[in-house]
Amino acid sequence: MQTKLVIAIGVLLVVVVLGAVLIATPTPLNGPETPFISENVRVSSPLPGAKVSKMFTASGEARGVWYFEASFPIFILDESGEKVGQGIAQAEGDWMTEDFVPFMAEVVVENYAGPATISFVKDNPSGLPEHDDSVSFPIIIQ
DSSP: OHHHHHHHHHHHHHHHHHHHHHHHSOOOTTOTTSOEEOSSEEEEESOTTOEEOSEEEEEEEEEGGGOBTTEEEEEEEOTTSOEEEEEEEEESSOOSSSSEEEEEEEEEEOSOOEEEEEEEEOOOTTOOGGGOOEEEEEEEEO
8 A cells, every 4th residue: 555655756756857847848939840930930831840831921021121122132042052933022012111011922932842941031222232131941842
């Protein structure tokens, strides 16, 4: 009888400790199944590490200052940094603001499959390097 009580208490302690560890473990900001978030761009699709087809839709929000004439470019780069695809993010609202503005883009990849980088690039019609900005993360082209 006493042995069963000790085993029951031991099992209960293990369950309590494991529960506490799970509750205390922080969830990463840009982990699996979460949107990509930076200071100026929030990407809801595709997610970092996602497998996408050669034609896919990218969506999210970017600060209005990233747009020029309501758009900014998106590039797909292969493992060596060569451009293999692209799209144009179109604002889905008033882009003449410093606030976040939703965007949608049809992205097309030509003649490539495998690990890639999707790069969201601030439109910079001035060409001045101090106005350049971009955010990138890995995806997989199928």
